[in-house]
Amino acid sequence: MTRIRKVSLTLLIVGLLAIVAAVGAFSSFSQTTSNTSNSFATGSVSIGDNDGGSAALYAAAGQKPGDSVVSCIRVTYTGSLASGVKLYASSGITGGTTFNLKVERGTQTTGSFPGCGDFTPTSTPYDGALTAFPTSYAAGLDGKAGAAAWTTNDVVAYRFTISVNDDSTAGAHTAAVSTGSHDFTWEARNS
């Protein structure tokens, strides 16, 4: 056999082997089964109110004993996870014992912020000196009576009544007394 014939024969054998191998691959059956669309997603915690984002419940000047400002706000929970909600104020409120704040929980279906429409009170979590109002989540007032959990689309209306306490101490009010600017926050944390 010449050298060329030997190489040709080798190639032929390799080619045959390749064909056999290919046939081998096609002769095997295969089957798979799958469990698709597995996913992992977090739940959500989301809360909002009807004040338009920046409006105050009260902003009044020149108030005297017996005067009061009454405003209502509706807080809505839209998260998917059950949450606890606390209400607290920003720190640094001034005015000593001059101002009294009453906060009531209730229901309300009519009236737009800060109006109270048909507000119907159900409980009163706070009625005392404005300066003693809690200023942290930990000390905050329960959003619902008994610290009940909030679930999706729960709505609670709150009525705020701020009034000026009587004080006939001579010369005690020759200068204006102010609460200072302060915020109220409803904070939701999933339970």
Add this chain to the structure above:
Amino acid sequence: MSRRSVLTVVAIALACVLAGAQTWAAYDATTASRANSVTTGTVALADNDSGNAMLSLSSALPGATDTACITVTYTGSLASTVRLHGTTTGSGLDAYLDLKITRGSFSGAPPAFDSCATFSPDATDYVGSGSGVVYNGTLQAFPDDYAAGRVDPLPAGPEAWTSGESHVYKVQVTLRNNASAAGKAATQTFTWEARNT
């Protein structure tokens, strides 16, 4: 890596774990009502006596009298009503001193305290004792406190004092002709008290 670097890395790792623990413990969301505030109005009343007494009778004889004028000015922002009252001490002379208080104004430039030069009484006869008179009785009967105080200028028509308003009061005491007054003394404080309406 030096020992310090290793410690730093460990500390950062720990901090991350702690921060992570807080972050993962709960989801949190807030909503707020911002910039709430309330401010009170004011009630402020002052006079021009600079702390000095305006009336004095000593070793007085029946018929002795002293007159003084005082200007009372309101500077509060809230409308107020004013009542006159005052406390008495001494040994009982107040029963024998007649007191007459007349409200008015100075028709010209205000004289020095406690002069009544240019004093002009209000035209209204408030209590039936003459133009501008708001009290006419004994010093003893003059009310001692706010609750019983004489409403300015009269109970049926209290005046709402507003900021910048002032009135002049002419206060006159006269010793009655009564032997029982002998050897007695009295000291009186006159108070104008404003309370918002």
